[in-house]
Amino acid sequence: MKWFSRGDWNAFFGLAIDNLAVMISLFSLLTFAGIPNGYTPEFVLTRMLPGTALGVLAGDLAFTLMAYFLAKKLNSNTVTAMPLGLDTPSTFGMAFLVLLPALAKGNELFPQNHDQAMTFGWNVGLGVLILIGLIKIVFSPFGNLVRQWVPRAGLLGSLAAIALTLISFMPLREDIAGMPVVGLPCLLVILVCLLAHRVLPFKFPGTLFSVLLGLFLYAVSIFAGRIFDVTIVDAIKPFEFVGHFGFQIPWAFSAGDGSWWETVFREVLFRMPMIFPFALATIVGGIDCTESAASAGDEYDTRSVLFVEAFSSLIAGFAGGVIQTTPYIGQPAYKKMGALSGYTLLTALFIGLAGFMGGLTVLFHLLPKVVLFPILVFVGIEITSQTFRVVNPRHYPALTLAILPSLAYLGLLLLKSIYAPLLPERPDAINAIQTLRCLANGFLISGMLWAALMVSILDDKLAKACCYCLVAALLSFFGVIHSPLADEAIGFPWVILGSIEKPFVDVVKVQTPYHWAGGYLICAAILLILSRWGKQTEELVGEDGEFESNHSGKI
Numbered sequence: 001m002k003w004f005s006r007g008d009w010n011a012f013f014g015l016a017i018d019n020l021a022v023m024i025s026l027f028s029l030l031t032f033a034g035i036p037n038g039y040t041p042e043f044v045l046t047r048m049l050p051g052t053a054l055g056v057l058a059g060d061l062a063f064t065l066m067a068y069f070l071a072k073k074l075n076s077n078t079v080t081a082m083p084l085g086l087d088t089p090s091t092f093g094m095a096f097l098v099l100l101p102a103l104a105k106g107n108e109l110f111p112q113n114h115d116q117a118m119t120f121g122w123n124v125g126l127g128v129l130i131l132i133g134l135i136k137i138v139f140s141p142f143g144n145l146v147r148q149w150v151p152r153a154g155l156l157g158s159l160a161a162i163a164l165t166l167i168s169f170m171p172l173r174e175d176i177a178g179m180p181v182v183g184l185p186c187l188l189v190i191l192v193c194l195l196a197h198r199v200l201p202f203k204f205p206g207t208l209f210s211v212l213l214g215l216f217l218y219a220v221s222i223f224a225g226r227i228f229d230v231t232i233v234d235a236i237k238p239f240e241f242v243g244h245f246g247f248q249i250p251w252a253f254s255a256g257d258g259s260w261w262e263t264v265f266r267e268v269l270f271r272m273p274m275i276f277p278f279a280l281a282t283i284v285g286g287i288d289c290t291e292s293a294a295s296a297g298d299e300y301d302t303r304s305v306l307f308v309e310a311f312s313s314l315i316a317g318f319a320g321g322v323i324q325t326t327p328y329i330g331q332p333a334y335k336k337m338g339a340l341s342g343y344t345l346l347t348a349l350f351i352g353l354a355g356f357m358g359g360l361t362v363l364f365h366l367l368p369k370v371v372l373f374p375i376l377v378f379v380g381i382e383i384t385s386q387t388f389r390v391v392n393p394r395h396y397p398a399l400t401l402a403i404l405p406s407l408a409y410l411g412l413l414l415l416k417s418i419y420a421p422l423l424p425e426r427p428d429a430i431n432a433i434q435t436l437r438c439l440a441n442g443f444l445i446s447g448m449l450w451a452a453l454m455v456s457i458l459d460d461k462l463a464k465a466c467c468y469c470l471v472a473a474l475l476s477f478f479g480v481i482h483s484p485l486a487d488e489a490i491g492f493p494w495v496i497l498g499s500i501e502k503p504f505v506d507v508v509k510v511q512t513p514y515h516w517a518g519g520y521l522i523c524a525a526i527l528l529i530l531s532r533w534g535k536q537t538e539e540l541v542g543e544d545g546e547f548e549s550n551h552s553g554k555i
Helices: 006-031 041-074 088-109 114-149 152-176 180-195 206-228 258-270 272-295 302-318 331-337 342-356 359-366 374-390 393-425 427-440 443-458 462-477 493-497 502-508 513-533
Strands: 084-086 325-327
Touching (some): 006 041, 006 084, 006 088, 006 331, 006 342, 041 084, 041 114, 041 302, 041 325, 041 342, 084 302, 088 114, 088 258, 088 272, 088 374, 114 258, 114 272, 114 302, 152 180, 152 272, 152 393, 152 443, 180 374, 206 374, 272 302, 272 331, 272 443, 302 325, 342 359, 374 393, 393 443, 427 443, 443 462, 462 513, 493 513
16 A cells, blocks of 8 residues: 655654644743743753653554545545644643642742652643543543534634644744844744745745745854854753653653652642643644544544544643644645655654653754744634634624633733732732732633623523523632632632732632622523523624624724
8 A cells, every 4th residue: 555655754854843843842841931040951852752652653654544444445546644742831831730739839849959849740741631531531532522512713813822822922022023034034934834824935834935945044143143143033042951862761650659649640630721721722722633634535443543542642641741642633634745654654663662762852953943933923824714714704793702811821921920029019910910820820610611602692692691601600609710819729618718919818808709700690690681681783783794884984
């Protein structure tokens, strides 16, 4: 059976560089996050990334075999394998919402032993990934029911929000805009080739050309800067750990006692507000990817696809990985390139060998982030635009509403980095940070609920919208969403309020879990009343279901 063609090279560079950019993103977020006593480069490279690479290795090998057997069954030489890689939204979620907060907790528990604190944070991360894998295995057979229970705008809205605020904006702000001489041309090539689908001369892979162009511009900028004594780009800041070639065994678990694992398990449960949305989103995403491949002519078994992504996530977690795997939506695009199943095999071997043989250490030293991160901007734009393509235009307001909590989280990150050292002298910063904290905490679930609520209102299902408000009231009462604490603690309101930091006590008096729950209950009561006595203004709705504006410009 034919399994490799020239198109596999194009697909390989796109899929491999995408996965590599995600791993570099995780590495950068954990080691250069600006927090005291953060993860060391050696720890991330030897503990977290080998197991993460193993998940990609297992998943892409499985998809390669699935493509082979499908081609054999159909007696066809045109079957293209399903692409699998690291889930970009949950990578940023794991970094900001799990690994960094767990490390801060570890530093509190073990102030004199930083290695033990890092191990604690890592164990929490792999515990979260294992739980995600188990949830995906349990819910995979019911993926279509999940799609019916949660409106698509609610399920995809939070992911689109992460795509815009974290995946696209953060690299754009910190790296691409930080070195525009290199960043802007690389980003332009990515946008022209991957978004506008322009083919380069000789059908040269657009992603690879972007990386090579970036390396060339970076080297020329460094050389010209030294000759003319000007600063054009920042030099790569090497880290102390250089690494080595050789097989690295990802020892996943520490030798902690029972109390250690009890504390780890409790921290894992505290992360449930982000575990369920990411697990369910990849299940639905896997179904969409399978349907997309079927539309291109390759009909894979949906349950097999979902099982592979769940099982590869579990393999990664038990091997010490911290990022879940998921099918990528680009199978039809790779098929147009002429790719078969060789590109997934090459990606599995490249990522697996780089993770296990120390190759990632060398790559992280040699490749500036500004060269690879334009692919993340594309990923964020593509996720957001794909969300708007598959959602009913009538529900666009719900998608917009779902983005607001993540914008609060983005603002919180920026304000904390600027004002955190000045809090005692800046009461205005305290007010801003605390309000953003309440909006941002649990933003994955609150964004999902807000979007689902708005969808129900737009569809004139106010009783269903009332139910979403009741769920939001219950979750906010226990701090699952809108927690006033910095670490998104879950518990009874009186316990949460007893843990408020001193500078924020006065501000929190009007933003307690009681206040948030009460606000949602009032909204539920209003919706219940309107469901019985209210009436939708039908004359403002067009034939295609979209709202129309009148001559004054108002809706």
